[in-house]
Amino acid sequence: MAELYIFFEQIYKILFLLIPVLVSVAMIVWLDRRVWAFVQKRRGPNVVGPFGLFQTLADALKYIFKEIIIPASSNKVIFILAPIVTMTLALIAWAVIPFSETFVLADINVGILYLFAVSSLGVYGIIMGGWASNSKYPFLGAIRSAAQMVSYEVSIGVIIINVLLCVGSLNLSDIVLAQEDLWFVIPLFPMFIIFFISALAETNRPPFDLPEAEAELVAGYQTEYSGMMYAMFWLGEYANILLMCAMGSILFLGGWLSPIDLFPFNIIPAPMWLILKILFLFILFALIKAIVPRYRYDQLMKLGWKIFLPFSLIYVVLTASFLMYFNLLPGS
Amino acid sequence: MIAHAIVFYIFSLIAIVSAIMVTVSKNTVNSVFFLILDFISISCLFIMIGAEFLGMIMLIVYVGAVAVLFLFVVMMLNVAQQKNEWFNSSGRSSHIPVGLLVSIIIFFELIIVIGGWKYKPDLLDSITIEINTDLTNTQSLGSVIYTDYIHLFQLSGMVLLVAMIGAIVLTFRQRSGVKRQSYFKQISRDRKDGIELVEVENNKGVKIDA
Numbered sequence: 001m002a003e004l005y006i007f008f009e010q011i012y013k014i015l016f017l018l019i020p021v022l023v024s025v026a027m028i029v030w031l032d033r034r035v036w037a038f039v040q041k042r043r044g045p046n047v048v049g050p051f052g053l054f055q056t057l058a059d060a061l062k063y064i065f066k067e068i069i070i071p072a073s074s075n076k077v078i079f080i081l082a083p084i085v086t087m088t089l090a091l092i093a094w095a096v097i098p099f100s101e102t103f104v105l106a107d108i109n110v111g112i113l114y115l116f117a118v119s120s121l122g123v124y125g126i127i128m129g130g131w132a133s134n135s136k137y138p139f140l141g142a143i144r145s146a147a148q149m150v151s152y153e154v155s156i157g158v159i160i161i162n163v164l165l166c167v168g169s170l171n172l173s174d175i176v177l178a179q180e181d182l183w184f185v186i187p188l189f190p191m192f193i194i195f196f197i198s199a200l201a202e203t204n205r206p207p208f209d210l211p212e213a214e215a216e217l218v219a220g221y222q223t224e225y226s227g228m229m230y231a232m233f234w235l236g237e238y239a240n241i242l243l244m245c246a247m248g249s250i251l252f253l254g255g256w257l258s259p260i261d262l263f264p265f266n267i268i269p270a271p272m273w274l275i276l277k278i279l280f281l282f283i284l285f286a287l288i289k290a291i292v293p294r295y296r297y298d299q300l301m302k303l304g305w306k307i308f309l310p311f312s313l314i315y316v317v318l319t320a321s322f323l324m325y326f327n328l329l330p331g332s
Numbered sequence: 333m334i335a336h337a338i339v340f341y342i343f344s345l346i347a348i349v350s351a352i353m354v355t356v357s358k359n360t361v362n363s364v365f366f367l368i369l370d371f372i373s374i375s376c377l378f379i380m381i382g383a384e385f386l387g388m389i390m391l392i393v394y395v396g397a398v399a400v401l402f403l404f405v406v407m408m409l410n411v412a413q414q415k416n417e418w419f420n421s422s423g424r425s426s427h428i429p430v431g432l433l434v435s436i437i438i439f440f441e442l443i444i445v446i447g448g449w450k451y452k453p454d455l456l457d458s459i460t461i462e463i464n465t466d467l468t469n470t471q472s473l474g475s476v477i478y479t480d481y482i483h484l485f486q487l488s489g490m491v492l493l494v495a496m497i498g499a500i501v502l503t504f505r506q507r508s509g510v511k512r513q514s515y516f517k518q519i520s521r522d523r524k525d526g527i528e529l530v531e532v533e534n535n536k537g538v539k540i541d542a
Contacts, residue, residue, distance in 0.1 A: 003335070075359075075361075078362075078365070108384065109384055109468050109469065109470070110384045110385055110388050110469075110470065113384075113385070113388035113389070113392065114388060116388075116392055117388050117391035117392045117395075117396060120391075120392055120395070120396030120397070121391070121395060121396060123396070123400055124368070124400075127400070127403060127407075128365075131361065131407055139407075143404070143407070143408075146400055146403075146404060147404075150396075150397060150400055150401075153396065153397075157392075170385075170468075170470055
């Protein structure tokens, strides 16, 4: 009986986390379009609901009622699996995100590795979708995307090592608590910039959205998808973007901590701070989409391998020697 | 405890079935997908015995990087259409003896490992490094790898580096006549290099790129 109780309690907790994440993904799509329109002096979606807030829900409803077309020459099992994989991977990563000191679904020892592993698995949804479509544009898009995501993961991994050197633990709550005095964005500012740009590339956001460059590849790996399956790709993509923003705010912006421990700031509840930081990073993502032109593919590869990777490696050595010299290494 | 056992058997079943499917499935790309499923379920098993660091690293390195490149090669070579003919042909393949030899060797190695562990329980006591149960996986791995086994660790890094350089040297080719972009050159250009004002004489014109 007790086990059954634990089971239902967990289910309740998971729903309590997942439903807000899904709703905020819908809202974030609206925000993305609004910011984009704002930069270009357009209105953006403003018809459905107050300020157009329900535009995404209307779109989702439209996708649900559209027909799902499965190409005759495609590999059907993998074709259907691909959006499911993307969506699932984007959602399961939220299990380890700590919203406050007590509000975390799974407080595991290797939380940051789990996040990194799940985000590196994300490439499979895209490859599977691109290959199973059995068509040229999706395949080229998938190949591009796979190479791009693998390249930028390397530098994200090295950046994570930088943070871990300052923390001395792989647990996400420990990483946040280590920033109580000083957010890591200050001592590791160059790493924060590189993390931000790599996160753009990792989630295939503009200016690195070459996998779906419409001028060359129609819609990249999503070309053959329609209806709900396309919507799932789309939701997974935005959930991934939110996840990267959450990762950035936990690693560099102090997670749920308030900037200063003073009266007007410390009455705001801890999860609110994390949400505010995620929103801040997301608005930066949306602004960059609007103002930066798309990179060429060789420039993208050059940036990842020849600039980011050596620079972040050098920064690891610098951080390690600094901590060693001033005897600041955690746990020593 | 029962739930633990059930989950264990589910994961090991998936691992074994997908390992068999890797060799049996007709489409090469499907084989790679089954290999990935195998990796994932094995890393779940690692996490279940409490080796969470190993499990996660397995996910990141094998599934996140190695298998992607594997899939990449298989897709690019277009072997998807090339059916796995092992079971269709009348068994005249010359690969079978080699494969059998390798699998027999691996089988006996496994027997030796499992036998040593099963029938000589005191084998575990012969480990010279003491195991501290207070530390997490990651900490204890780090404290051993970077102190006692630093030479072996660096040696394995060197082996990987040599392999990488070898691969680069093998595939490197110098192409002539390619126009390369240099950011420094582009940025350090100023007006004088780009524009030249010429007085053009009537009926003579100017020579460009002389």
